[in-house]
Amino acid sequence: MKNILIEKAWRGADRCKNCAIRHLVLFSDLDHQDFDRIHHPIDDIDYEPGSWIYHQGDEMPFVYTIRSGLIKLIQHLPNGDRRIVRLLRQGDLAGLESLNGQNADHDAVTLDHVSVCRIPRSVIKTLQRDTPNLHDALIKRWQKALSGADSWITKLSTGNAKQRVARLLLLLDQASTDDSFFLPTREDMGAMLGVTTESASKATAEFKRQNWLKALSHNRAWIDTDELQRQFD
Amino acid sequence: MKNILIEKAWRGADRCKNCAIRHLVLFSDLDHQDFDRIHHPIDDIDYEPGSWIYHQGDEMPFVYTIRSGLIKLIQHLPNGDRRIVRLLRQGDLAGLESLNGQNADHDAVTLDHVSVCRIPRSVIKTLQRDTPNLHDALIKRWQKALSGADSWITKLSTGNAKQRVARLLLLLDQASTDDSFFLPTREDMGAMLGVTTESASKATAEFKRQNWLKALSHNRAWIDTDELQRQFD
DNA sequence: TTTCAGCATTGAAAATTTTCAATTCACCCG
DNA sequence: CGGGTGAATTGAAAATTTTCAATGCTGAAA
Structure with missing residues (x-):
């Protein structure tokens, strides 16, 4: 069983190396050596329109790179009101808060057919220790999310x-x-x-x-x- | 002249080591060796209520740790409308976007008497290369800013x-x-x-x-x- | 092809918000 | 202590938004 998982993991990292949209996703700046550090399964997952990827409050063992499609992030108020606070599309990361060990801040729901690449938090943590390139990539995602949130306020x-x-x-x-x-x-x-x-x-x-x-x-x-x-x- | 600047720089880093609110600011996790890498001046600056720290669109050579006081971040729309998109307080960072080389996304204006610690982008960049602790601190600030932005949307x-x-x-x-x-x-x-x-x-x-x-x-x-x-x- | 279900659209009345024009209030200054 | 200034408050009318109910539209299932 262990072997199967490890085998899968390697396949996962191997897929990343050859990913067609690698320039858009999180691992764009990693080199071959970096990929060899990945010992946990990274899975591609497809979702039907209207699928819940995770719910607000969930524990978050994964972060998700969006390969294609559109995702809405919904936040609930105690009184039951809810707002869509952001839309995510190709190259964006869903579940950033998992990297700080927090539970999900939002519901993540697909708007159309969505394809993601689901990365265990542990992979990010491991790579983070040794690969500065990944830092930059993460900081850029965070920055993008933040400026998206700002313009959501001012424009929408x-x-x-x-x-x-x-x-x-x-x-x-x-x-x-x-x-x-x-x-x-x-x-x-x-x-x-x-x-x-x-x-x-x-x-x-x-x-x-x-x-x-x-x-x-x-x-x-x-x-x-x-x-x-x-x-x- | 060069000597004066370097002297000032060392004083700056030395101040950081002994900063009373170091547990709240960006450099909380740095050790003595890390501080020795800082070769650029870090200045403490005080602002009167209603002061502009920077303007939307400005080039941003600095990031600002807030030691005390309250700052509003204002974003302007092309049509002249404007929204306050966030409030920053002790321990928060203003000018995060400088770390990606972007120009200021907002006006930063003090609401009351504000004391900040102005850190050259180059200092962050240098430290970032070698001190994983700083990464974590930065990621946490980003995360906090982002969840602040989200609840600004849902709550306010x-x-x-x-x-x-x-x-x-x-x-x-x-x-x-x-x-x-x-x-x-x-x-x-x-x-x-x-x-x-x-x-x-x-x-x-x-x-x-x-x-x-x-x-x-x-x-x-x-x-x-x-x-x-x-x-x- | 017909029917059905789920959106989208519309209209009219009620509620809320904006607009604009006064006041009123609080505090500083001489 | 009185005047003056800028902010806060208030009121009334106009504009916008919500509410609620009805009707229309479209694509999928029978």
Whole structure:
């Protein structure tokens, strides 16, 4: 049994070396020698849309590199209110707080089909001791998460409902590689913006009427970025 | 001239060794040998209330450990709107983004009398190469900043104006060591909560009428935490 | 093809927030 | 002690958002 696990571990680290998106993920700067230090299984996992990766309060033995797809981080208030506080996409890390031994700060829920690479905390800890490159990579993730959180406050939690929806659409569009982008449900939009589902819907519908937003296939949309920017900046 | 600077540098590092709040600041885990690596001046600086420590967009050659006092981080939107996105207090780091070579993400403005310890980025970079302890300390600061940002979103940017004001007061009270706490201006409260100055004022005044909030000396207040929690949680 | 379930949209009334214009308050200064 | 200044508070009207209920739309299942 032990052998099987170790075998799996090595396969895991080997996969990392040849990972197609390695330049985007956590191990981009490691060299071959570094990989040889990894003695714990790193697994690729796929999730259906709407899957819970972990729950707020869970113990966190893993950190997750997102290979593809979109994840929402939900935080609950004692009174039952909840906000989506961040979206994670390719190259981001979910469960950063595990590295400090903390329990999960959020629910992590997939918005579409998501593929992650699940890394035991112990692997990070081990590598951290000897590979400065990993430090830098981690610091960069932390920095990115933090500036994401800041702009979530200034862009998505400030101004009236239409402004917020416009800024959310612009952010989603900007983060997308092609010219369409993921359009969340109105309920999720509301939870991101701190407004009701109906308010999110009213703003969205208004933008559609103005032809500033066009729904394409399921969950995908296009926007007139210039016009939205001009109107709501 | 060079000698003067180096002399100053040694004095700086020496001060750190004997710093009264060293357990709270960035260098808590360094040993004597580590301090000997510091060859750049670390200065103690005091600021009057309302001083700008740096401006959004500034190049950032320093990171600042807060020894005492309270700092607001302000972020501006292109349209001129602005939000206070975080408060920093003893032991927190301002200008984290400097460590990635980025320009300042915020204005940092003192709310009361503030004393900081200004550390050149180069010192951190140098120490980082050789002292794993500093890594951990940095990671912890980042983690704290991030979870602060998250709860800013869920607690201070969600719900109606009264709820937000109540949660802000509870946070300020909780962070305080004695039984009074720093009560910001209504304008700053508004900028923290994403509501107008008047809305912040109306909620605050209402709490005073209910005797859930009492203004003490200038800028200091007391709250009935149980009652505020029960009412607005 | 029809039906159904789950979103999305809409409308109207109620509630909240903003806006704008006074006051009022607290404190500093001469 | 009186005046003056900046912040805080208040009130009323306008604007926005929520609430609640109804209706529409779309894709998947039968």
